[in-house]
Amino acid sequence: MSTSKIKRLGILTGGGDCPGLNAVIRAVAKTAFNRYNIEVLGITNGFRGIMENEHFLLNDSHVSGILHRGGTILGTTNRDNPFRYPVGTENGTTVWGDVSDQAMANLKKMEIEALIVVGGDGSLIIGNELYKKGIPVVGIPKTIDNDLSATDITFGFDTALNTATDAIDKLHTTAESHHRAMILEVMGRNAGWIALHSGMAGGADVILIPEIPFTYDSIYNKISDRQNRGKKFSIIVVAEGATLPDGDLVYQKEVIDNPHHSKLGGVADIVGSEIQKQFGVETRVTVLGHLQRGGTPTPFDRILGTRFGVKAVELAMAGEFGKMVCLCSGAIQSVSMEDAVAVQKLVRADGELVRAAKSVGTSFGD
Ligand code: F6P
Numbered sequence: 001m002s003t004s005k006i007k008r009l010g011i012l013t014g015g016g017d018c019p020g021l022n023a024v025i026r027a028v029a030k031t032a033f034n035r036y037n038i039e040v041l042g043i044t045n046g047f048r049g050i051m052e053n054e055h056f057l058l059n060d061s062h063v064s065g066i067l068h069r070g071g072t073i074l075g076t077t078n079r080d081n082p083f084r085y086p087v088g089t090e091n092g093t094t095v096w097g098d099v100s101d102q103a104m105a106n107l108k109k110m111e112i113e114a115l116i117v118v119g120g121d122g123s124l125i126i127g128n129e130l131y132k133k134g135i136p137v138v139g140i141p142k143t144i145d146n147d148l149s150a151t152d153i154t155f156g157f158d159t160a161l162n163t164a165t166d167a168i169d170k171l172h173t174t175a176e177s178h179h180r181a182m183i184l185e186v187m188g189r190n191a192g193w194i195a196l197h198s199g200m201a202g203g204a205d206v207i208l209i210p211e212i213p214f215t216y217d218s219i220y221n222k223i224s225d226r227q228n229r230g231k232k233f234s235i236i237v238v239a240e241g242a243t244l245p246d247g248d249l250v251y252q253k254e255v256i257d258n259p260h261h262s263k264l265g266g267v268a269d270i271v272g273s274e275i276q277k278q279f280g281v282e283t284r285v286t287v288l289g290h291l292q293r294g295g296t297p298t299p300f301d302r303i304l305g306t307r308f309g310v311k312a313v314e315l316a317m318a319g320e321f322g323k324m325v326c327l328c329s330g331a332i333q334s335v336s337m338e339d340a341v342a343v344q345k346l347v348r349a350d351g352e353l354v355r356a357a358k359s360v361g362t363s364f365g366d
Contacts, residue, residue: 004036007113008039009115011118013119014119018156020297023305024118031313051103070294082102118142156297159301160292167291168201180282185287186240186288189240196347214365307332
């Protein structure tokens with residue numbers, strides 16, 4: 001039995017969903033029940049659940065049979081930040097306000113002594129702000145983008161990588177049959193991790209990532225070099241955040257006053273049509289989209305999610321707040337949330353991974 005004064009933990013999942021969230025929720029609940037005999041309040045739909053007082057006490061049946069399921073049983077949103085919350089409309093436009101005091105009051109009413117925030121950088125920044133206002137918060141990093149610098153890897157990335165690699169394998173067979181350049185656009189926001197890893201695993205001929213500027217000439221040089229060697233097809237993997245040669249990012253939807261709400265997407269279409277127009281190479285474009293966020297988590301993501309969930313409860317029970325769990329050199333550890341959200345983890349253009357890819361002939365279009 002626990003000697004900690006904690007009797008009830010709260011947990012929410014914020015930001016875009018990702019495979020492995022249910023493994024975390026299960027691990028938090030089972031650790032709380034089995035090891036500490038305390039309650040766990042599931043707050044639904046991320047920070048909106050705090051504002052709207054939507055939550056329920058988790059029990060064994062909520063968390064059994066969910067380990068292998070994608071998504072999150074708690075629901076999530078990537079919109080509802082209590083520090084910048086929609087509070088009305090004026091002349092047809094949304095008015096934003098800081099309603100964090102209301103969030104604090106609502107959290108108090110929930111009678112939780114600690115709040116576990118499972119999220120990417122956006123949710124962890126909010127969690128850290130709530131911590132600074134006095135809420136005992138522990139963070140757990142999730143994102144398919146793998147762009148958090150304080151952890152070697154986030155859960156969700158491995159599953160997304162598997163999905164993207166499988167897509168490249170499938171594109172290979174049709175590319176070969178038709179002698180085409182097949183272009184696959186993958187997610188990752190402004191980091192090239194999914195493109196780099198899946199491109200390497202899938203043997204892509206060209207990988208375009210935000211961290212390395214590309215030119216169309218350089219892409220074509222690679223395609224024509226292959227053609228000269230009798231290889232009539234090429235596979236190009238493009239990160240959604242890759243910048244065009246003129247320096248532009250490509251958005252499906254750009255929200256100027258709130259970049260977090262902008263949606264990248266469409267760069268592969270532009271690359272495909274330029275390659276076809278400028279060099280006469282037949283191209284086809286596939287945008288993998290949200291398939292990368294869905295489906296069954298890989299064993300790696302289930303295990304990492306479980307380890308993170310267990311560690312987060314241990315930190316809370318030890319009173320170690322303002323911390324985020326992380327994987328560092330293979331061991332589960334913790335770092336301050338302030339440090340964890342300070343710097344985005346990007347691919348190093350001169351790093352070992354890029355050098356390894358270049359050594360085996362992969363072009364980055366540079
Ligand atoms: O951060 C995860 C992610 O899937 C990014 O890779 C992508 O840019 C974004 O979320 C898409 O967000 P939404 O689900 O809001 O379209």
